[in-house]
Amino acid sequence: MQFLRSRPFLWLTLALPAIWIGWRWVMTPDLYGYGHAIGDTGDWAAWLLMVTLAVTPVRLLFRKSPWAIWLLRRRRDLGVASFAYAAAHTAIYLWHKGAFQPVLEEAGNSDMLTGWLALALFIPLAITSNDKAVRAMKRSWKKLHRLVYPAAVLMFVHWVLASFDPTTAWIHIGIMAAIEIVKIAIQQRQRVT
Structure with a gap:
């Protein structure tokens, strides 16, 4: 039972979608190609980010619950996993382009620029998501x-x-907005009481 709550088990669980994506891409490249792999890695990056951001309202709502406390202690792991899927998403895109020039040509397009800027902001967060950085900073x-x-x-x-x-x-943006609205509402209510 202790192993199921451990960090190695969590990381094994978080790696399972990546293993599945890689296996499907290698074993059935005609059915599951670049489009699926890049889409699925992007989806997992977004889903894990949403879970990471949902930890605060969960903690505020269920302060003493053991699962909420466990989730709070693993929030950085979830964030780093989100970054890992975003990095895999980027690596697949770069592999598909195959050269620096086409990447550079597309970098200024609004769809690609927003992705690159998001990744640039995530890098320092991933690098500093460890106990040593928390203590030092x-x-x-x-x-x-x-x-x-x-x-x-x-x-x-x-x-x-x-x-x-x-x-x-857009559905995910709505869910993300709802998570943030709930968080702000709970924080406001707790300040008032």
Whole structure:
């Protein structure tokens, strides 16, 4: 039972979608090609980011619940996993382009620019998502990690602009907005009482 709550088990669980994506791409490249792989890695990056951002309202609503406390302690792991899927998404895109020139030509397009900017904001967050960085940076760590909000906005705008059908992206933006509204409402209520 202890292993099921451990960090290695969490990382194994978080890696399973990547293993599945890779296996399907290698084993059935005609059915599951570039489009599926880049879409699925992007989806997992967004879903894990949403879970990461949902930790705060969950913690505020269920303060003493063991699962909420566990989730709070693993929030950085979830954020790093989101970044790992975003990095895989980027690596697949770069592999598909095959050369620097086409990447550079597309970089200024609004769909690609928002993706690159989101990734640029996520990099320092991923690098500093460890205990050593938290101790070294002290209060500055929390300020830096507020970059997750503009990074999330850029990520979802990238999804809307780069998608063939942005309906799913808009649904996720609605869910993300609801998470933030709930968080703000809970924080306001707790300040008043």
